[in-house]
Amino acid sequence: MSRPESSFVTDRATLVRRLKMILPAHCLLVEDEDLRPYECDGLTAYRAMPLAVCLPESEGQVIDVLRTCHQLGVPVVARGAGTGLSGGAMPHAEGVVLSLARFNKILRVDRDSRTAAVQPGVRNLAVSEAAAPYGLYYAPDPSSQIACTIGGNVAENSGGVHCLKYGLTVHNVLRLRVVSIEGEIFEIGGGAPDAPGYDLLALLIGSEGLLGVVTEVTVKLVPKPELAQVVMASFHDVARAGDAVAAIIAAGIIPAGLEMMDKAAAAAVEPFVKAGYDLDAAAILLCESDGTPEEVAEEISRVMAVLTASGAHDLRVSQSEAERLRFWAGRKAAFPAVGRITPDYYCMDGTIPRKRLAEMLAAIAAMEQKYGLRCANVFHAGDGNLHPLIMYDASLPGEWERAEAFGADILELSVALGGSITGEHGVGIEKINQMCVQYATPELEAFHRVKAAFDEKRLLNPEKAVPSLHRCAEYGRMRVHRGELKFPELERF
Amino acid sequence: MSRPESSFVTDRATLVRRLKMILPAHCLLVEDEDLRPYECDGLTAYRAMPLAVCLPESEGQVIDVLRTCHQLGVPVVARGAGTGLSGGAMPHAEGVVLSLARFNKILRVDRDSRTAAVQPGVRNLAVSEAAAPYGLYYAPDPSSQIACTIGGNVAENSGGVHCLKYGLTVHNVLRLRVVSIEGEIFEIGGGAPDAPGYDLLALLIGSEGLLGVVTEVTVKLVPKPELAQVVMASFHDVARAGDAVAAIIAAGIIPAGLEMMDKAAAAAVEPFVKAGYDLDAAAILLCESDGTPEEVAEEISRVMAVLTASGAHDLRVSQSEAERLRFWAGRKAAFPAVGRITPDYYCMDGTIPRKRLAEMLAAIAAMEQKYGLRCANVFHAGDGNLHPLIMYDASLPGEWERAEAFGADILELSVALGGSITGEHGVGIEKINQMCVQYATPELEAFHRVKAAFDEKRLLNPEKAVPSLHRCAEYGRMRVHRGELKFPELERF
Secondary structure, three states, X not given: XXXXXXXXXXXXXXXXXXXXXXXXXXXXXXXXXXXXXXXXXXXXXXXXXXXXXXXXXXHHHHHXXXXXXXXXXXXXXXXXXXXXXXXXXXXXXXXXXXXXXXXXXXXXXXXXXXXXXXXOOOEHHHHHHHHHHHOEEOOOXXXXXXXXXXXXXXXXXXXXXXXXXXXXXXXXXXXXXXXXXXXXXXXXXXXXXXXXXXXXXXXXXXXXXXXXXXXEEXXXXXXXXXXXXXXXEEEOOHHHHHHHHHHHHHOOOXXXXXXXXXXXXXXXXXXXXXXXXXXXXXXXXXXXXXXXXXXXXXXXXHHHHHHHHOOOOEEEEOOOHHHHHHHHHHHHOHHHHHHHHOOEEEEOOOEOOHHXXXXXXXXXXXXXXXXXXXXXXXXEXXXXXXXXXXXXXXXXXXXXXXXXXXXXXXXXXXXXOOOEOOOOOOOOOOOOOOHHHHOOHHHHHHHHHHHHHHOOOOOEOOOOOXXXXXXXXXXXXXXXXXXXXXXXXXXXX | OOOOOOOOOOOHHHHHHHXXXXXXXXXXXXXXXXXXXXXXXXXXXXXXXXXXXXXXXXHHHHHHHHHHHHXXXXXXXXXXXXXXXXXXXXXXXXXXXXXXXXXXXXXXXXXOOOEEEXXXXXXXXXXXXXXXXXXXXXXXXXXXXXXXXXXXXXXXXXXXXXXXXXXXHHHOEEEEEEEOOOOOEEEEEOOOOOOOOOOHHHHHOOOXXXXXXXXXXXXXXXXXXXXXXXXXXXXOOHHHHHHHHHHHHHOOOOOOEEEEEEHHHHXXXXXXXXXXXXXXXXXXXXXXXXXOHHHHHHHHHHHHHHHHHOOXXXXXXXXXXXXXXXXXXXXXXXXXXXXXHOOEEXXXXXXXXXXXXXXXXXXXXXXXXXXXXXXXXXXEHHHOEEEEEEEEOOOOOOHHHHHHHHHHHHHHHHHHOOOEOOOOOOOOOOOOOOHHHHOOHHHHHHHHHHHHHHOOOOOEOOOOOOOOHHHHHHHHHHOOHHHOOOOOOHHHO
């Protein structure tokens, strides 16, 4: 695997001595065996050992750690639960991991204003659990919601199966309290629909830990719908399923969720969760409706009409909450299920315009032949967000390299089709090269100037998310800008 | 009125000579009588004469103008239709106005992807007109939508009566093409739900012309709902009307519009538009529902139940599209209607938490006594966005100063109640002092660093939107930070 260039050289002894001055012993890890669990996040193919892991318990300690690192010129990688899939929390070999794991308190749940203030280390699902007594919940629901933290969600601007209707993290966070690399606190956002001044809230959300360290998050809560039902539709033909997705949106319906699985994904999942998926179908579509019973009944009947007209050969509607959860269970467990049938898998995260779904699937099938690897496909179809799961065996020489090249092809084709290299998992270390395909020099320069406005020494999560122009020049020699020449055959897809 | 400090000294002869080299004669105004129409925008109380007005016809000319001004160190104020209400397009006395009026082409309307690419000088309503043949429209609908331009909407992050359900400009713009002050083009955003890299799209939207000049805007289009109906409710008591707004939202209903008018506003409007408003009511609420006929019928019945339970004494539902438009006509014409009954009015734009509406109205009534001026109130109630219209006569000595102080009191009370100084009109020149109340030094410093990342010489719309720390220090000597001491009696409201 490729490793980023690095310009940092840290005197470890000095660093550790200084950290010991500001953190009690139980808040600082420096021994190899203690550091090992932090060497990667959910993207296990990329690893590095940090020099130290800090586990601050107070905002004052966060400030002290950041000031110390700023003074010494030491890289800092903030970390939530480490469930990220793009290597955003992978340590820097010359740096410190700043774990927010102990910032795990729910500070307030306000029923009237429908907001909750939480620390960044609070798990996504715990917010909804705390809001449940008031009939409220936190809408963004990444598949990892049992484990992933709100701080990580903010860093990656996480989505989930319900983000088509309820929005991404950026649409559900109202306010952030942030510590800069220089140890200064600033608060951004507010209760108003449009806070005055530049929209630093949106700028910080999804910035992958490169602009500041969040110590408090105020989120919007939404009322739990009275009812939710799922339609499960089977298609003999993947292209028709893709067209059905476009047709639902074109009919003016905004489902609470609109997800798709191909045959390989359904086959992997069914023995694992027994959701009752149609294993003969080329594609399965799950379409959720929520609201009052009347609203749901009306929307479900419209959805079924569109699906039937689009060529679905089998339609089932969940008849109970248990059945609805079972329908979803398969989709939510797709990653671990694929993990059971292959030693390793590599999850991609491209987006494409909805109407090009069928082309993309045909191209992925061709890539399976080219690279000699299988790929199962699950999609947040309503958003055009693909999660191809490329199956490989890391113990076989050359397989990881083939999987990585397969993934790069998918991402670059996503850009060529008018989409992007990441829908919700972030760029991290994984897609840093593909950023050179996504953007031209002026946009990358604008990103670097914004970075410098917050972190002039580039200490916060360096070598992630935004590639240097030098790196892109190198990468451009291997591959080609904006995918034009990489896919000369694009018209035939 | 107060005027901002200025540090620019421009050699007008050199500037004009240079501009004549890059613009044909019909694209450059330099004579006093030609400049006069540009001396203010919709905030007519603040005026300045620019040194020149440029009316470029091509992106190349925009680049040339910006490069020239950058080289000479001359301030540039971009301008759309000049309908803004916070003085954002007020010229700089040592600078150039860059009018985008001739960038008035609709470049593409794409029915399949439901997007339109337009130049910034296209009028808001013209986008919906161009999309109408496809059953689509552009959702954000500021009251000035007949005249205001998309470029101005982007600069101010405009809303409108439908933004409660359909979002502000930032939620409806997918992509921007921007020219930097150095004349470099960059493109931000894209079709994907979450473009990789920092969210520069959200950063630019609402940045009030301080970060770049937009030359192309790609907007999202939405399907026209089959049906829309409005419920008009009368209340004997303003506090009950405020509580009804909170109750509708609390019931999980997101109306397509939720607006409120007080007695003074209704009295001003009714003779003008003959909307059939109840002139005995202390407050009138308009609540719109849109969707399929079934959805609308169900939502309207829920809305009426909530309104009745909240104490509405009269309820009417629009029975035709003509009646619906008539109900809205009064709300949309509130500003000109108030303009008919007073020589001048000063429109404020604070936001407050919905549940504090009644307190705010009681406080405004007290301020009317204090300043000896009348105030009519219209609200985007669903968003907690107030538009108090303070009536005064500029020809009477001291009246404008009293109106301005009245407005400052409203804005600072908005902050003290947990809201903000602007919901949708922007800060501009008008609310620059109140930004010192809204934000503390670290946030203002972050704004200035972001500004410097895009415009190091501070030439784009200088002395607007973000106050200097020096200005805030001065203002703080007169008034008090975050409103704490300004409203010691706050608890009693």
